[in-house]
Amino acid sequence: MTIKIVNHTDKPAVIENYSTDRYVDRDYMEREWAGMWRQTWLLAGLESDLKKPGDYFVFDMGREQILITRTKTGAVQGYYNVCQHRGNRLVNDERGHADSFRCAYHAWTYDTEGVLKVVPYEERFAKGVPCADRSLRKVHTDLWDGFVFVSMAENPQPLLSFLGPLVELLAPYRFHKMVLVEDQTARLQCNWKAVIDNFSELYHVDFLHPQHKRMVDCCNDTVHLFPHGHTGLAVPGATINPRFPVPQEPTDIQSAQLQSLGLDPADFAGRVLDVREAVQKRKREVGRNMGLDYASFSDDQLSDVWQYNLFPNVIFSFTPEHCWVMRPRPHPTDPERCYFDKLSLLLFADPDINPDAAPIVGPGRPEKQSGTRLAEDYARPARDVFDHHAIISGEKTMTDTIGVTRFQYRVAQR
Ligand code: FES
Numbered sequence: 166m167t168i169k170i171v172n173h174t175d176k177p178a179v180i181e182n183y184s185t186d187r188y189v190d191r192d193y194m195e196r197e198w199a200g201m202w203r204q205t206w207l208l209a210g211l212e213s214d215l216k217k218p219g220d221y222f223v224f225d226m227g228r229e230q231i232l233i234t235r236t237k238t239g240a241v242q243g244y245y246n247v248c249q250h251r252g253n254r255l256v257n258d259e260r261g262h263a264d265s266f267r268c269a270y271h272a273w274t275y276d277t278e279g280v281l282k283v284v285p286y287e288e289r290f291a292k293g294v295p296c297a298d299r300s301l302r303k304v305h306t307d308l309w310d311g312f313v314f315v316s317m318a319e320n321p322q323p324l325l326s327f328l329g330p331l332v333e334l335l336a337p338y339r340f341h342k343m344v345l346v347e348d349q350t351a352r353l354q355c356n357w358k359a360v361i362d363n364f365s366e367l368y369h370v371d372f373l374h375p376q377h378k379r380m381v382d383c384c385n386d387t388v389h390l391f392p393h394g395h396t397g398l399a400v401p402g403a404t405i406n407p408r409f410p411v412p413q414e415p416t417d418i419q420s421a422q423l424q425s426l427g428l429d430p431a432d433f434a435g436r437v438l439d440v441r442e443a444v445q446k447r448k449r450e451v452g453r454n455m456g457l458d459y460a461s462f463s464d465d466q467l468s469d470v471w472q473y474n475l476f477p478n479v480i481f482s483f484t485p486e487h488c489w490v491m492r493p494r495p496h497p498t499d500p501e502r503c504y505f506d507k508l509s510l511l512l513f514a515d516p517d518i519n520p521d522a523a524p525i526v527g528p529g530r531p532e533k534q535s536g537t538r539l540a541e542d543y544a545r546p547a548r549d550v551f552d553h554h555a556i557i558s559g560e561k562t563m564t565d566t567i568g569v570t571r572f573q574y575r576v577a578q579r
Pocket of ligand 1: 269
């Protein structure tokens with residue numbers, strides 16, 4: 166097992182606070198809220214949920230809820246989802262479309278720019294209504310590669326500066342072209358950092374996820390520490406875990422990968438360690454037939470699984486064809502509870518590259534919309550929210566951290 170750490174920051178790579186307070190203490194939670202959640206950039210959602218002016222979604226973050234919309238000028242803007250009359254929650258739907266936002270309590274109405282436009286019986290306010298002072302309260306809002314970020318800080322650093330070297334490192338993946346195919350939230354009974362801790366080490370993988378031996382070599386990697394608390398690693402994919410007995414034949418996952426690329430698994434009997442390189446080469450050969458553009462990817466990126474963790478609470482796990490965005494959010498009041506979101510994004514074939522390419526079938530099971538060939542026609546899935554008990558009982562699944570279905574894409578046979 167080889168795990169290297171490369172520290173790109175000027176800070177030591179050590180944890181200095183081993184206290185359990187970090188997970189259970191309400192005072193610690195309050196300090197975290199004031200000193201971190203309210204000070205940093207937060208991934209709020211997908212730009213694809215804001216296709217046209219008036220589209221909106223809400224983002225629950227601890228005790229706050231942010232309303233994010235595309236304004237009539239085409240900008241994306243976040244507001245506290247709070248009516249400026251008596252503080253009623255302004256929008257109650259998870260997402261939708263509105264030409265204006267009308268409070269249900271006394272019908273004060275705001276336009277998509279957040280400006281108060283309608284005050285019923287305005288003449289009955291003895292001192293008048295200072296409409297100009299009652300606009301919705303904005304939060305800083307910015308976009309990166311299809312993702313919407315917000316910051317409740319007074320004066321945050323620019324988003325791209327916060328993301329730093331990740332912007333260039335992740336650029337080949339073009340997440341904005343991927344389509345949401347599954348939207349899940351699990352209610353967990355643990356602090357949000359327990360989830361982050363889990364995704365910050367691979368020590369457990371051989372023991373907790375031995376099934377991964379069929380597809381990745383999960384401990385031969387380098388963990389990179391970046392400024393502002395972000396981390397990143399790449400796991401060799403299309404291979405096997407050599408700490409387990411090396412099989413003679415390609416595994417089921419390797420075979421599925423090879424067959425999807427028009428290769429015969431039998432040709433790799435006795436040489437399963439050659440599959441990774443063969444997958445890399447073959448993707449370059451047949452990529453455009455599949456309606457995919459692999460030109461910007463390195464050979465390693467074509468086969469490997471990358472995981473980048475964005476400070477403070479987002480885990481990206483991705484290949485060129487898919488991305489899982491995993492995001493534990495803190496409970497409003499209880500440090501021992503959190504919400505764990507998982508957004509599954511998938512790259513469809515680009516008809517501009519090959520109009521006859523088959524759409525890709527992947528981890529979000531878009532075959533449920535079997536008539537859909539184009540990404541823009543794919544209906545956004547509803548969010549599925551469930552308790553962790555549903556996962557334990559097998560009623561629900563968020564798939565493995567690296568799931569079998571990841572590789573179940575279909576390629577037009579040529
Ligand atoms: S609280 Fe919204 S209109 Fe009164």
